[in-house]
Amino acid sequence: MKTTVYNLIKRAPYKERTLIAMASNLHLSSKKDFQELTKTLDILIKENQIYKDKSGHYNILEKSEVLVTGRLDLKAQGYGFIVVEDKEMPDVYISRSNINSAMDNDLCLVKITNIKNKEKIEGSIEKVLERNLSVVVGEYYNGQIFPKDLHDDIALKLVKEDQKQVKNHQLIKAKIINYKHKYFKDCELIEVIGHVDDEGIETLEVVHKFNLINKFTAEEELFAKSVSQEVKEDEIIGRSDLRKETIFTIDSESTKDIDDAISIKKIKDDYLLGVHIADDSYYVKEDSILDKAAFYRGTSVYLADSVIPMLPKALSNGICSLNPRVDRLTLTCEMQINKKGEVVKYSIFPSVINSKYKMTYTNINKMLNDDQEIIEEYSDIYQDVLLMQELQNILFDIREKMGSIDFETLEPKLLFDEHGKLSDIVIRERQTAERMIEEFMLVANQVVATHIFNQKLPFIYRIHELPNAQKLENVFEFVKKLGYDNYEGDYSQENLQELLKAVENTTYEKVVTTLLLRSMSKARYSRENKGHYGLAFDNYTHFTSPIRRYPDLIVHRFLRKYVFNNDRFYNEKTIERLDEIAKQSSDTEKQAMNAEREVLDIKKAEYMENHINEEYQGVISSVLKFGMFIELPNTIEGLVHISSFKEQMQYDEVNMQLKSTESDKMYQIGQVVTIKVAKVNRLLGRIDFVLV
Template identity: 40%
Template sequence: MDKYILEEKKRILIDFINSKEYQPMKLKEIGTVLQVPRNEKQDLRETLESLLSEGKIEVDNAGRYKLADASTKTGIFNGTQRGYGFVVIEGEPDDIFIPENATKGALHNDKVMVSVKRDKTGKRQEGEIIRILERANSIVVGTFEKSKNYGFVIADNQKFGKDIFIQKEHTKGAVNGHKVVVQLTNYGDRDKNPEGKVIEILGHMNDPGVDIKSVILAYNLPQEFPEEVMEQVEHVEDEINPNEITGRKDIRNLPTVTIDGEDAKDLDDAITLSRENGIYHLGVHIADVTHYVTENSPLDKEALKRGTSVYLVDRVIPMLPHKLSNGICSLNAGTDRLALSCFMDIDEKGNVVGHEIAETVIQVNKRMTYTSVKKILEDKDEEERKQYEEYVPIFELMLELADILREKRRKRGSIDFDFPESKIRLDEKGRPIEINPYERNKATKIIEDFMLLANETVAEDFFWQELPFVYRSHENPDSDKIKQLGIFINNFGYSIKVSQEEIHPKELQKLLIKIDNTPEEALISRLTLRSMKRAKYTASSDGHFGLATKYYCHFTSPIRRYPDLQIHRIIKENLHGKLNEKRVNHYYKIVPDVARQSSLMERRADDAERDVEKLKKVEYMSQFIGEVFEGVISGLTNWGLYVELPNTVEGMVRVSEMQDDYYIYDEEHYTMIGEHTRKTYKLGEKVKVEVVGTDKLLKTIDFEFVDEEE
């Protein structure tokens, strides 16, 4: 059924069910009253099912349909290892807690209908799942364990919660420790485990490459491009046709550079910069991907389905095939390339006093790396400066402008979390041989500053044009979480001002400046980050709290992010004067779905990347069992203390293994206190730990505290 016809039918049905004369009816009765022809009965069933899945109606045990109760909501079940879970309702700040006995057999990521009530304290929303609307998992990846007459599979995703029972004849010959793909044949219920059959054996959990392959399959990450996509790619030229330059702004004469990581292959942004009469002329030139990825083509549909490129430790799963991402769309040095450019005139205070967005043809003169530019600007490396002598003044001008832009953002309250990411180096067999923090330097920050400015400029331009667009939004933090943060930082002598239940980002920024280079910096930064919401894509410009700006979008990476590609298409149509009423309405219809799909795929990519990192950290630390390291207490729970090492690896000291006393977690003050000795462990405290165990299955690293005297 066409999507818009379905929406109209749903509206009619809701009006009917909402009418005074309506009593709960079965499908057949509804069809009779509405005089639905026999050949349209299937459409009626589909419409009712769609309304059910949205939680707008519900069905009783006798199969009669009625309007959903006000306390009934629809959301996604988020499972846990311990059996209980949470239901996440889109657009609502608080998740609904679901006790273990109220899950109705729901599994992680299932779409569910939940009856909501308050718990005894009246503070937390609690609920009971009354219907499973849509199962999320028919395929599960996990580790096989063999018993005498049957087997079972422990899902890699710990949130799945239950082991899967496998009858002997459906094990496919799997043995203990095999990573397998399971097709679920029965989802089980509250009291009974799911059942399934092994459909593929990936290899033993300790075989090289099997761990990452398991993550790829567990998250259903696409490994191959469909045939029709590759057929479309075959017709793409390796170099641009001279005819394609017609009508474009030709800026091949401007000194142009790219600055990326050493191993980057998809170069989607280039920079030009000059200064005259106190005005900086900054050009941010982005690969014109939509010239090749046309709307509704196989390439476009597959790119939307993927939403984003996924960067795993040993590989990239690209949004677009390599012929595009590393070839014609990549701004490779010495070749003519089509671009969509944002030219900005910036005064000495960092204000954009004029801008132009244009289709261009560019040629990159130098492909620079962050390392090389860092050597030129930070280290003043003579050899490096001599090698790139011609471009050193441009890099120095870049640094000058970036400093101005960063100061302007600081003044308005933009929050800069400078957490070290992990850089994991593998050997040829995929084993981790080195883990270090990936530190930002002046070169990475320059590019970051320029991209932020281009994203803001483009977003503000299209907001005021009142055209359909995809924005990057970051909501204000939840007031309860900010209150908790305020209570916690009081323990360290800090405070934040909250007015009318809201906080200005400047308050959090001031806090981060105050804690800079203090022992508690990492801890308070982490807790501040956790108190904030997750950024997402939206069809409306809802503002970006973290950047303290009203207007923000993602414009600068169309090779690896679909929202960027979508807005490029809108921008280009607007430049050509083709955004008539029909096209504007078309974009208003599709943009909310694009934003939703992009946000979902971004989350999937983040989770998969995090899982692979955890796996490799566990594998890396397995060689250090018995060795002692210095670290910082980075988290506290009732069951243990998290300790982070300088190389970004995090492990846990379990309370049950602490033999010198019985320890109690004081949640209000974020401390662990010994009942008899009154010995305390605080967040941010430096400690020595011994590595006592690793578990690749659970992706955990176990530490024990080492006394200073030892």
């Protein structure tokens, strides 16, 4: 039937190429025949032989027509970009009029309509191949649901029988049950979340919007609480007993789910580094109720002033957490490292530890800055800390020489008063103690990955593929305009290192770092080892955070299977399961990051509500045709809309500048300006500035 239908579309006039007209021409009368025609048309579309236009007519896909698939990144203004599956192709711009009922993150078939140049491509959505949005969260009012970030073209109508259960201005969660209409969708009520004026409702909205599972079932909680909070003697059998060793943890003051502990000794000129990781896999058995719960969550989510844990607190903050002065089951990666930073010998084994201290980054940094009071208080570990600093410097230097790229990004830290109210936003410090733990975790992850890779056994890796060449070229062209030449055409890590060093401590540092980060591929989990471009590692995995990351838990299980039990059996089911875990873990990580970012934007807006009309100095972080974004020193960003300028401004797309048509005023990325806070929308997490 496929050939018959294709030939009919090829020869029939345009008006006879609708579904009904073709069914008539083919003399189809039964429901079964009609379904067969529909199925055949769908197959031809998937094979890129035909496409269906906006008016429902089917057309032959000519050789000159280009169709691509990708996910829609829909903007609040109604336009969007298709993030194309072919990573070498730039994102495709879709105007508001060409969205054609697609919704955010839908997988779409797109026809390329205009190629302005190699980096500016426009298109039209021809078909939604896979719906992403099936559940919506928004304010209910007079029969409709109003999500904060859905553009006005689409109306979401709550079915009449459910409207009786809801009051105006309540925040609700609903399921879309009908996608047929372009401009409205029918929805069924799932639950009422609360009133839009309730305390903390903005965070709850994000939790429900991203389908984060913020509660454990009674059965899951009961199972977790049934686990003993003490390590028993018979559980230590077969483990190396490290309880008398000098082992301690280093974390932030607020950390309650402590994954990792460290130890160090000197062996002649070498360092013996011990990285001891909570053995969650002993408590969370494969296919158990807690394993399934952890798989679906994928990761713990940190939402400004709250945490949604991957595991119930009885485990995450209790028996699995490496709390001080209590016995804990661990997996240890012990590495002998020479002065060149080379791991000359290593051993991975199950262990039991008793952490001597819960050290904080603050106190370790004070110790390294010669704070005598702290040194005296922790005198028994002071020499260990100095050794750790030595080793950290060696490991960082060797990593840098290998080509590892250190993106120095500023992270905000939210401070809350005793009543839980946001009091300030400052820059999160990244001093020696923080870098020390980072280096030790990196080398442990690398050793574990290399050990399994060399044995050619199925495993889960943390990979970071090569960056998008075109996006990198765009960055090189941009920095050339800033006066930084000779970077184009070289996509090596060393070249990017040189560029980052060149802009270090300039007003362009943050902007160039951000642009380079955007040109990078997203790190993800994979059964196939493709190396880690950013770290310049051939082999890398995540082993060090099993309390808050599901892949780490899986890595622990494979270590137990392959290394401790010497069981190397695997089959096709093992491979399929690893692929499933890698995809789920990558998806939930992205989901968590988006939720964390959105809550952070809301909190930043909440903070700036108390600073309306105040003036600040900031740096222009991006220039667009509708205005420019200004970033303040504490990472808060706001928009100066083009309509707020006192003079008529024109956007120079080539040089990414806004130029006055009335004077010689000009604004570009990296320029320092003074702004005043004009308006704040806490719900949307948006801040408007005006120039002073």
